[in-house]
Amino acid sequence: MKNDLTPEAVSVPGFKACALFCGIKKENKDLTLITCEKGAVAAAVFTTNLSKAAPVIVSQENMKQPLVHAVVINSGNANACNGQRGLDDAKRTTVKTGELLGVDPSSVIVSSTGVIGVPLPIEKLESGIEKAIPMLKSDGLVEAAEGIMTTDTFRKLSAKSVALPESGVTVQIVGFSKGSGMIHPNMATMLGVTLTDANIEKEVFQTLQKESTDVTFNMISVDGDTSTNDMSLALSSCEAGNPPLKPGTKDYEVFKEAFIDLQKTLAKLIAKDGEGASKLIQVKINGARTEKDARLLARSVTTSSLVKAAIFGRDANWGRVLCAMGYAGGMFNPDLVDLYFESEFGSIQLMEKGAGLIFDEDKALKILESDTIDIVAQLGEGEASAEAWGCDLTYEYVKINGEYRS
Template structure:
C-alpha cells in the first residue's frame, strides 16, 4: 500500500519538457565569458525578484573553499538569498586569506550589480584548486550582468560547467493550495564525484512559499537519497554545494510538514534532485553509460545505501561494465566489503532482467545476451539481500580510457 500511495503522489508531479532555474516565477539567470577560461562562458548568475528563503548542503571535505564560507555566512543572517554569482575555471580553494577576501569582493560586486543586499548574495566557484581568482576579469564580467543579451538561462547553465559535456536543467510543476508551484534546477558535475557531495554544484529554485526550517530539513533528507547516492570516480572535492531558493511568488499558504500538499511538494523537489543527480552521473568524465544499482531486502535503509554505494563505487565493477563483461564476481565482492550485515547465502543479483546469482550461487546465463545488455547506454544492477525491508538506489557510470585521458591533462 505504501508503494501505491507513493506512486499516486508521484503521478501529481508534472515533468516539464523545457524546465530550468527560471521556470519558477520571479527568477532570472544569465552568463558571460569574462576570460577565466579560454573561450567558454565562465561567469553565471541567478536573481530572484525578492529575497528567497534559502537552504544549503555543502561538501564534507575538510578543505572547504572560500565561496562556501561566504555563502553560509550570507544564509545564516536571515535564511534568505536573492542573488547568486558563480564562476567556473578557478575553484578559489586552498587560497588562504586572499581567497576569502576575493570571495567577499565577488559577493559585494555582484550585490551592487544586481541591486540586492550583500547578506542576500551567495557565491560559488568551481575549477582548479590552489589558484587565486582573476578578480579584474570577474569584476568586468559582473559589470555585464545588466546587458539584456547575457540574461538567458542557457548561458547560466553553460557558464557553470567545467569538464561537463552538456548543460543540465530541469523543471517540474505541482499543485499546492490550488496554485501551480514550479520547481526548477541546474547543475554541473562530471569528475571528482562521490557520495557525500563531490565536485558538483546544484542550484534549485521554486516559487513556493515554505518555512525556512522545513526547507532545510527537507533538502538534507532529499540530498541523502539523490546527490549523496552518485559517484563517478570516488574523489570528494572542496567546493560542492546544493542551494534551494524559494521566493513564495506562487501565492500558496506556507508549506511545512502537516500541510495537505506537503508530500506533493516533497515529491516534486525529490524528482528535481534525483534527475539532476542522474544527469551528473550520466555525464561523468569519459562515461559512456549511466549505471543504476538498486538494492532491496537489506537489514535497513542505511545498509542498503552503503551496499549500493559500494557497488557503484567499485572501479572493477565500473571497468567491467565499460567492457560489457558480465563479471558478477566483482559485484558480489563489492557487496561483501561494504561492511554491512548480510547473509551471503541469501544474496541474488541480476543484470537488467538477466539473473546471474541466486541465493549466493551462480546461475547459468546467456553470455551474449548479457553482453548485449551491457552495451546499452543505461544499465541497472539489481541486488536482493533477503535480510529485511531496507532499500536504496545509487547512480554512477562506467570507467573508460577517456576518463584517464581527461584527468591526465586537466591542468593543460
C-alpha cells in the same frame, strides 16, 4: 537523458538570471548570475571535505541571513586552496555584487568550480558581474545551466509544474547542476541550484533539502573523489501565493515528491555525464534490513573501480559486485543474495541464494551493450531499499584527468 528545455519552459516567478563569458575560461560561458529582487528563502548543503574552497566558507556564513538576493557562480577556477587571498576574493565578489544590486553583501551566495590552487582572476570576475546586471532576464535559467559547466558535455536541467491539491495553487520548480569529474558527494552535488516559487519557511526548506540530498546527490559517484567545492542550493521566491508548506499536509507531500524527483533527475544526469563515461550504472538494492544498509551497499558498488571497468568492458563479472558489497559497511547475508544484470535488452540472473549460476554469456554480453545498465541485488532480509548511480571507467577518463590543467 539529455533534455533541451526551452528558456520559456524553465522560468520561475521572482527570479532572473543570465550567463556570459568573462575570461576565466579560455572560451564559453564562465559566469552565472541569479537574482531575486525581493529576496529568496534559502536552503543548502555543502561539502564535508576539510579542504573547503573559499566560496564554500563565505557562502556557509551568508546562509545565516534570512533571505538571499543573488547567487554568483564562476566556472573554470575553483578558488580553492588559495589561502587568505581566496577568502578575500570570494568576499570581494559578494561586495561587488551587493553594490551593483543595492543589497547587503551578506545576502549574496558565491560558488566556484574548476581548477584548484590557481588564484581567481578577480578583476575579470568583477568586470563580468558589471556586464551581467543589465543582461538579467526571467528566462535566463537555460543560460545559467550552461554557465556553470566545466568538463560537462551537456547541461543538466530539469523543470516541473506542480499542482498543490489543497490550496489549488500551481508552483514551479526548476533545477540545474554541473558535474562530470571529482564526483563523490558527501553532502550535496558538485554544484546545483534548485529554484521554486512555492511559499515555504526556511527551516522546513532546509530539512527538505537535506532529506532530498540523502537520496539523490549523495547517491551518485563518478570517481570516488569528494570535491572541495560541492554545494547544492535551493531558493524560493515564495511568490506562488500558497499558504506556507507544512510537513504532514497533502500540499507539502506533493511538493516534496516533485522536489526530490527533480533533484534525482539532475543526479542521474551527472552520473550519466561522468568524465569519459559511456554507460550509466544504476545499482538497486532491495530487501535490506535498513535503509542505511541499502544505501551503503548501493553506493559501494557504484564506487568500485573493478565493477566500473567490468561494465565498460561488457564483462558480466558479478563477483566484483559482491566484493564491493562486502566491504561497504552495510549489513547483509551473502548466502541469501539474488543478483541480476538488466537493461532494455533483457535481464539475466547471475547469482541465486548466494551461489553463482551458469548463465548465457552471449545474452549477458548483449545486455551490457546498452548505455544504461541496472545491477539489481535482492537481499531477502527486510523491506528497505536504495538506489545509487554511477558510470563506467573508461580510457577517456584517464586521458581527461591526465590533461586537466593543460
